[in-house]
Amino acid sequence: EAKDSGRNRYSIFSKDLSLFLHKQRNIASRLRASIQKNEFTLLYQPQIDLRNGSIISCEALLRWTPEVAEHSAPPDVFIPIAERTDLIISIGRWVLEEACRQARHWRNKGIEICIHINVSSSELEQDDFFERLTKCREKYDLPPSAIGLELTENILIKSDEQVLDGLQKQRALGVEISIDDFGTGYSSLSYLKRFPVSHLKIDRSFLENAPESEYDGALMEAIVNLGRKLNLQIVVEGIETQSQLTYCQNVGIECAQGYLFAKPLPAKDIETRLLEQG
Numbered sequence: 534e535a536k537d538s539g540r541n542r543y544s545i546f547s548k549d550l551s552l553f554l555h556k557q558r559n560i561a562s563r564l565r566a567s568i569q570k571n572e573f574t575l576l577y578q579p580q581i582d583l584r585n586g587s588i589i590s591c592e593a594l595l596r597w598t599p600e601v602a603e604h605s606a607p608p609d610v611f612i613p614i615a616e617r618t619d620l621i622i623s624i625g626r627w628v629l630e631e632a633c634r635q636a637r638h639w640r641n642k643g644i645e646i647c648i649h650i651n652v653s654s655s656e657l658e659q660d661d662f663f664e665r666l667t668k669c670r671e672k673y674d675l676p677p678s679a680i681g682l683e684l685t686e687n688i689l690i691k692s693d694e695q696v697l698d699g700l701q702k703q704r705a706l707g708v709e710i711s712i713d714d715f716g717t718g719y720s721s722l723s724y725l726k727r728f729p730v731s732h733l734k735i736d737r738s739f740l741e742n743a744p745e746s747e748y749d750g751a752l753m754e755a756i757v758n759l760g761r762k763l764n765l766q767i768v769v770e771g772i773e774t775q776s777q778l779t780y781c782q783n784v785g786i787e788c789a790q791g792y793l794f795a796k797p798l799p800a801k802d803i804e805t806r807l808l809e810q811g
C-alpha cells in the first residue's frame with residue numbers, strides 16, 4: 534500500500550512538473566512573439582531624497598503588455614524564463630533603447646534625472662554590451678549620468694575581466710552602478726573591492742522588520758555603516774510604512790524607493806510629479 538501511494542505521489546509530481554514545463558514553454562513562445570511586436574512597457578519608480586521628499590532619480594521596471602492581457606505575467610515570473618531562454622538579450626536591448634528615448638524626451642522638457650535600468654548577467658556577458666550602451670547614449674545625445682545600471686551581487690561574483698573592464702570604463706565616465714538586492718546574494722563581500730560600484734540598494738527583506746526587530750535593525754545598520762565606510766550611496770528598497778520611513782531617517786539613510794512614496798508609475802505620471810517639483 535505504501536508503495537502504491539508512493540507511486541501515486543510520484544505521478545502527481547510528474548504531472549505537476551510537466552504542466553509547469555508546459556507553462557514555461559508557453560510563456561517563452563509568447564514572449565518571443567511579443568518581442569517581434571514590441572509588447573513591453575517601462576514603468577518608473579521614483580527614488581526619494583528622505584531629507585526633503587523630492588524625487589532624485591528613478592528605476593525603470595519592465596512590464597509585459599501583450600494584446601491579450603491574460604497572456605501576460607509579472608516580472609518575477611517572465612524574467613527568469615527570459616533569462617533561461619536568452620530572450621532577455623533582445624528584451625534588454627529594447628529596455629536600453631526605451632530608457633534612453635525616455636531620458637531624451639524628459640531632458641527636452643528640462644527633466645534631468647538618472648534612469649536606472651536592471652541588467653541580467655547574460656546581457657552583461659554579451660561582447661557588445663558596453664558598446665551598445667555607449668552607442669545608445671550617443672544616439673539620444675545623453676551624458677553618462679543619464680542611465681544607471683543595476684546589477685545583482687551574483688552577477689558580479691561570477692563576471693570576468695572583460696565585464697570588470699567594461700564596468701570600470703563606464704564608472705570612470707560617470708555611470709552610476711548599483712548593487713541591487715544587496716545582502717541577499719553570495720556572502721562574500723570581496724567583490725565590492727574589485728568592482729567600481731557607486732550605490733548599494735539594500736534589499737527590502739532587511740527593512741521589513743527593522744523598526745521592531747533588534748536583530749534586523751542591527752543588520753540594516755551594519756550595512757549602512759559598511760556603505761558609508763566604502764563611500765557608497767545607500768538606497769533602501771521597499772519602504773511601505775511610516776514607521777519604516779522614520780526608522781530609515783533615524784539611521785541616517787538619505788535615499789529610498791517604496792510604495793509609501795509611489796508604486797512604479799507610467800512615464801507620464803512621474804513626469805507630472807517631476808514638473809511640479811521643478
Ligand code: C2E
Pocket residue numbers: 578593594595607608609612621625628650651652653683713714770771772773790791792793797
Ligand atoms: P528589483 O530590481 O529589485 O526591483 C524592485 C522590485 O520591488 C520591483 O518589482 C518593484 O515594483 C518592487 N517594489 C518597489 N517598492 C516596493 C514596496 O514598497 N513593496 C513591495 N512589496 N515591492 C516594492 P517588479 O517591478 O515586479 O520587478 C521585479 C524584478 O524583476 C526586479 O527586482 C528586477 O530584478 C526584475 N526586472 C524588472 N525590470 C527588469 C528589466 O528591465 N530587466 C531585467 N533584467 N530585470 C528586470
Ligand code: MG
Pocket residue numbers: 592651683713
Ligand atoms: Mg532593480
Ligand code: MG
Pocket residue numbers: 713714734736770
Ligand atoms: Mg532590488
Ligand code: MG
Pocket residue numbers: 713714
Ligand atoms: Mg530583485
